[in-house]
Amino acid sequence: MVKAPCFDKDGIKKGAWSEEEDSKLRLYIERHGHRNWRELPKLAGLSRCGKSCRLRWMNYLRPNLRRGKFTKEEDDVILDLHKKLGSKWSVMAAQLPGRSDNEIKNHWHTHLKNHVRKDEIVSTNEQVGNSESGNHKGCPAKISDLEAQEEVGILLKVLSSGMPSSSTSEQPQHWLSDSSYAVSSNVKPHYFDSVKSFWTEPFLLDNDVVLSSSDDVFSPMFF
DNA sequence: AAGTGACACAACCGCGTGTGG
DNA sequence: TCCACACGCGGTTGTGTCACT
The missing domain is CATH 1.10.10.60 (Homeodomain-like)
Structure with missing residues (x-):
């Protein structure tokens, strides 16, 4: 192996x-x-x-890593984020506490990629006559980087508002927390409601572990 | 039981980006 | 502004395991 x-x-x-x-x-x-x-x-x-x-x-x-099978909720999140962001594995990892980008990437290539292909075939059959509409060959439509960042920014904002208030000032800077990625009200992560409990539970577990001297260890998952 | 192909996943490689001098 | 260095990310590869013939 x-x-x-x-x-x-x-x-x-x-x-x-x-x-x-x-x-x-x-x-x-x-x-x-x-x-x-x-x-x-x-x-x-x-x-x-x-x-x-x-x-x-x-x-x-790394501490907090969840090993083992991906749950249905995790699959859904990955599929949805991939649809929106493309191959932004690190961003996806930040949304899936306990999962590494490599793990998500592997999971995508071995499981979910085919899942998407099947969906595409189905949707293509449903939308007969639909022209290329700007999509890359074999790839789902992707939004621009800025849009993607805005969208994840919204998600994080919503999440953080419901999260424990600890340690926000200690977080290192990264684009997800940059105020320049202001939230536009017309974009809303539609998967959020359906997986709300999924977001909170692992997060609380992850917070139980305090890293020693380096607080920038995979920081994006700690809001 | 042996051969073989598919799957799963750890690890490597190359490139882009950020940062400090 | 330019350059060098370190880091992080995404794509790809290599190999052990499993299922099937």
């Missing part, structure tokens, strides 16, 4: 991570955070590149 371990010309290890490497990385980040991924492997005593460490942490070792 994983790539066999090997070393490149610089002595950097590649491939599957061992238990020992995992615990070294976890231990180091829990104690010191990850201010500098490039230096981290050296300081943690790992023969890995920083990029590899970051990926391992984000997709596998």
Whole structure:
């Protein structure tokens, strides 16, 4: 399932991570955070590149990660966001507490992509004679980046208004919280109502875990 | 039991972007 | 303003597992 371990010309290890490497990385980040991924492997005593460490942490070792099957609600959210945003896996990950972008991406490619194709075939049959209407071949219609950001911004605003008020001032800046992405009242995330409870429950669980020194660990999920 | 193809997912690679000097 | 560096993201690959023949 994983790539066999090997070393490149610089002595950097590649491939599957061992238990020992995992615990070294976890231990180091829990104690010191990850201010500098490039230096981290050296300081943690790992023969890995920083990029590899970051990926391992984000997709596998990070606290709060929910592993296992995706729920129907999660599938719906992914499908809906993909329809609106396209391949913005990191944005989707921010909307799905406990899921990494890589996990969502894999899930999309293995499960949901075909699901969408079937839907498209059905809708194409229903709308006979409908011309290209600007869509890319085989892709659902996508809204512009700004529109996408606005839309997710609305969602976050609505969500945050119902969220515990803690820690908002401590959050790092990112585009989702940028006030320049003002909410326009004519756009409304239609999936929100149907999955309201889905948003709140995992969030509360996730808040139980407090990260040590680095509060920017996958921050978008913490409002 | 062996062969084979599909699936699942961890990990790598390359590029774009942000930031500091 | 330009450049170099670090980081993050999305696409893709590689390989173990499972189901089917």
